[in-house]
Amino acid sequence: MKGSIKDLLNIKGVEGYIIATGKNIRIKVPSKHQLQDGKKHIRDLYKEVMKDEERPSNIIEIYLADALFTIFISESTMMIVLSQKETNPAVLRMTGKLVIAGIAKVKHK
Numbered sequence: 001m002k003g004s005i006k007d008l009l010n011i012k013g014v015e016g017y018i019i020a021t022g023k024n025i026r027i028k029v030p031s032k033h034q035l036q037d038g039k040k041h042i043r044d045l046y047k048e049v050m051k052d053e054e055r056p057s058n059i060i061e062i063y064l065a066d067a068l069f070t071i072f073i074s075e076s077t078m079m080i081v082l083s084q085k086e087t088n089p090a091v092l093r094m095t096g097k098l099v100i101a102g103i104a105k106v107k108h109k
Contacts, residue, residue, distance in 0.1 A: 003095060003101065003102050004102070005099060007098075008092075008095050011083070011088070011092055011095060013068075013087030014081060014082070014087060015030055015083055016030060016031040016081075016109065017029070017080065017082065018080040018082075019077065019079050019080075019103065020043070020046040021077045022076060025042055025046075027041060027102060042080070045078075046078050049073065050072055050073070050076065058072060058074065058097075058100075059071065059072055059073075059097075061089070063085065063103055066084070066085065067082060067083065067084065067085060068082075068083050068084070068085050068087060068089070068092075069082060070092055070093070072096045073100070073104040074103070075104050079096065079099065079100050
């Protein structure tokens with residue numbers, strides 16, 4: 001596994017992702033999902049999460065009644081993965097870490 005977005009989307013239960021870097025936000029979620037129009041909320045979340053220099057972890061998990069948001073942070077990049085709560089969290093965390101590391105590496109070239 002190389003840790004690409006394609007690998008991430010192949011995990012059973014993963015429905016989409018959001019990548020935020022500074023002022024750029026890329027949203028790839030099902031068209032009917034309420035996050036499709038949530039760029040302002042994502043931008044606010046990005047500002048709130050990235051302002052704290054002493055984050056306890058690079059992964060934040062938010063459990064809702066029917067979904068799981070997993071937020072991966074690397075330097076100035078934030079990736080949010082939207083998945084069903086039945087998704088295997090260990091596989092999601094491992095793959096997400098590889099993907100965010102790859103994005104950060106490309107950004108620094």
